[in-house]
Amino acid sequence: MTKNLYLNLFLSLLVLLLGFKFSYGLTDYWTIRIIKILSIIIAALFLIKFNPSSLPKKENQNFKLQYIFPITVGIIGLFVFNHFVLLLGYKLMDWEWIGEVNRTKSESILLVVFIIVWALLEELYCRRIIAQKIYNSKGFSKALWISALIFGLAHTFSDSGFLTTFIGGLIIGYVYLRTLNIWLSIFTHITYNVIYFFVSPIIEIKIGLFNSYQAITMFLGFGILLLWSMFLIFKKQTELKTSR
Numbered sequence: 001m002t003k004n005l006y007l008n009l010f011l012s013l014l015v016l017l018l019g020f021k022f023s024y025g026l027t028d029y030w031t032i033r034i035i036k037i038l039s040i041i042i043a044a045l046f047l048i049k050f051n052p053s054s055l056p057k058k059e060n061q062n063f064k065l066q067y068i069f070p071i072t073v074g075i076i077g078l079f080v081f082n083h084f085v086l087l088l089g090y091k092l093m094d095w096e097w098i099g100e101v102n103r104t105k106s107e108s109i110l111l112v113v114f115i116i117v118w119a120l121l122e123e124l125y126c127r128r129i130i131a132q133k134i135y136n137s138k139g140f141s142k143a144l145w146i147s148a149l150i151f152g153l154a155h156t157f158s159d160s161g162f163l164t165t166f167i168g169g170l171i172i173g174y175v176y177l178r179t180l181n182i183w184l185s186i187f188t189h190i191t192y193n194v195i196y197f198f199v200s201p202i203i204e205i206k207i208g209l210f211n212s213y214q215a216i217t218m219f220l221g222f223g224i225l226l227l228w229s230m231f232l233i234f235k236k237q238t239e240l241k242t243s244r
Contacts, residue, residue: 016043020157056132070233077226082164119189127176
């Protein structure tokens with residue numbers, strides 16, 4: 001059973017990466033996005049044997065507003081940490097920082113649509129199918145780490161790269177596995193992406209103010225503090241829930 005699970009995960013990831021690799025050599029922005037969308041749909045369908053009724057079983061969980069606060073804290077922490085860990089990497093390697101560019105209104109609208117569609121598909125694939133499937137048979141820890149690893153590897157052929165998406169996969173995966181609510185993980189994913197694509201250009205206008213080791217270290221510490229706070233709040237909330 002274990003071998004079949006991991007083999008299916010590997011083959012599904014291979015399908016996804018082959019599609020992403022093919023799109024990586026193209027130049028048209030929206031053609032690339034369409035191919036990536038088709039790749040993740042096929043990879044997800046492969047895992048459930050092309051039968052939507054074969055989605056992994058899970059406990060029913062209501063959408064709880066109390067989770068929005070720690071999720072918001074975690075999203076801000078993740079954005080700050082990922083942004084400044086990349087900036088630190090560029091500074092250590094003495095590379096020129098190339099940030100996000102400002103977009104036109106029409107480009108921004110299309111981007112928001114893509115962000116929503118892409119987050120929905122990635123959450124269904126990485127959390128609702130992969131994380132849930134592993135959680136059902138292997139438990140919380142393996143579901144968290146393996147789904148985050150696959151999430152990171154799936155972004156190998158993207159501007160995001162492995163490291164930041166792996167960390168993001170841990171945070172979003174934690175939200176899903178703690179709540180077993182796909183809508184909360186979708187909310188986390190979409191909100192993070194919106195902040196990344198639209199707040200980053202604003203920060204980068206004055207990147208010189210943050211491009212020192214002292215400033216980078218301070219912001220990295222702040223990001224870690226927020227992420228740790230998210231974990232502590234979630235732990236307290238779930239303990240309170242189970243004690244009632």
